Amino acid sequence: MPLRFTLLALLVPPLLVSALLVLFGHPAGAIAAGLVTLAGSALALGTSRVAMERQLRALTQKTQSLAAGMDVAPPAGLERTDDLAQLEDAIDTLDDKLSMRAAALNQEARILTAVLDGMAEGLWVTDAEGTVVRHNDALAEMLRPANGAIVGQRPLALIRNEALNDAVARACHEGASTRLELTLEGLYSRTLAVRVTPVGRDLPGSAAVFHDVTELRRLEKVRKDFVANVSHELRTPITAIRGYAETLQGGALQDTQVAPKMVEIIHRQSERLSELVEDLLELSRLEAREMTFERTQVPLALAVSRAAEGVRPKAEGKNQQIGLHVPPELVAMGDGRAIEQVLLNLLDNAVKYTPEGGRVDVDGAYEGGRCVVRVRDTGVGIEPKHLSRIFERFYRVDKGRSRDMGGTGLGLSIVKHLMGAMDGEVKVESQPNVGSTFVIFLPTAAGPTAATG
Structure with a gap:
């Protein structure tokens, strides 16, 4: 309270009492009465001021606690004036509304973060200077920066690509959008399609969305x-x-x-x-998975015999011997027609690439709970550098020789797909000028006892 108002509150009551005593004919007691009234006013004002200060301190402490996110109860036995009570109620109402608003904003922020982190595409947002201020989990997985930090970095520090850096600068300063494609070098290089745009809505900065198009x-x-x-x-x-x-x-x-x-x-x-x-x-x-396969018990000795009959005339024409060593109890689970086609393709290749007077053998056994069939030849063999690609479509070790022999370049690719469709697999072992061995693995239709025999 200003000093003049304090003095006014102290002096008005005693002056008024003294004036009344003089007016009613008691001038002798006017001074004494005035002094007594002044003392009473001072005491009342002091007491009121102390109480007011206590209430204000309590209200100030409560307001500061609310601002810090804490809820503090007022001191016990503290009486409040009506004006301070109304002020405190107004502060409580404002705190409730601000708390509700903050909770709503926090929920929106959590939803936004969940949506961004759930995206398959990478995303970053930059400020007006092009510094990254936010990103999602997908981008961190794509970039995997050496120091682990993305926020606070410039585009050129994260991806060494001038075109991307220029696109971010244009989006921040000119409001221009850009589409580009870049390659991330590394152990497994990846191709990213990137769209860079200004944030918009009069907000500074830019946003970039990264699509991994490597597989595409x-x-x-x-x-x-x-x-x-x-x-x-x-x-x-x-x-x-x-x-x-x-x-x-x-x-x-x-x-x-x-x-x-x-x-x-x-x-x-x-x-x-x-x-x-x-x-x-x-x-x-x-x-396209348009073919249907019947899962039945297939005696592999019979399937091998039928496939061998299909290539025997060609083998006899080259004076080759075909040996079949598949036990009759070897029974696989799969599609009979598909298994015969796999064996026919492998035997046809073996005969085709084995010179005159050579030999082709087919062995079968239970191994590791699966049926295993090996087609071995004494042909020209395959160099190690070709083995990883031998099952690709149209891949040929010797293109000219394969075409002269009438191959389409699709036989082994068909074998791989047929085996995959029957939950099997095919492998190859080969040495140049020694021969090749193609091995197929199929689920067994026999019980555990036969599988271990």
Whole structure:
């Protein structure tokens, strides 16, 4: 309270009492009465001031505690004036409203964080200077910075890419949006499609969304390679058929010595073309999971015997021996037709790449709770650098030799897909100029006793 108001409160009552005593004819007692009144006023004012200060201190302490997030009860027995009580109630109401608002904002922030961290795409937000101020978990997984920190870093410190750094600068200073694609080098390189935009709504800074398109780009490359390989494989027999057909039309049809040879070549190339188309269709159905497989008990000795009969004429033509060593009790669980096709493809390759007078053997046994069949040949073998890619579509160790022998380049890829569809697997072991061994593993249909025998 200002000093003038304090003096006014002290002096007015005694002056008023003294004036009244003088007015009523008691001037002698006016001074004494005034002094007594002054003392009473001073005492009352002092007592009131002390009480007011206690209430104000209590209110101040409570307000500071509320600001710090703590709820403190007022001192016991403290009386409040009506004005201070109203002020305290107003502060309590304001605190309740602010607490509700803060809780709502906290809930919104938690929801936003959960949404951002649940995204498969990486995201960062920068301030007006381009410094990252926020990011989600997906971005941390993509970038994996050496020091583990992303917040507080500049784009160029996180990703060494000038185009991305320039895009962030344009978004912050010019409000421009940019799309770009970049590659993260490392043990496993990744391709990221990035969109950089200003934050918007008159807010400073920029936002960047990172899409991992590594698998998409790989599939695009596979598709392009596949189309190129198919085009090449189709072009060879079609060119041969067209060339010999035009030669026959040009007059060679009347040549009794040349014409039959040309017709035979046309027939052979048309068969190759038909095999290629059939293999392509089958591989497409396998990859699209459009084929249905029956899971039945398949005696592998019978399946191997049937497959061997399919290649025996070709083996006899090359003076090759085929040995079958599969016990009759070896029974697998799978699709009989698919297992025979797998064995036929492996035996056909073995005969094809084994020179005249060579040998092909098929062995079968229970191993590790599975049925195992090995197709061994004494052929040209495969160099180690080719083994990891031998089951890829159209992959050939020796392209010229494979085409001369009539292969489509799809047989082993079909084998791999068929085995995968039957919960099996196929492996290869080979040494150049010694031979190759293709091993297939199938679930066993026998009980535990047979599996351990």
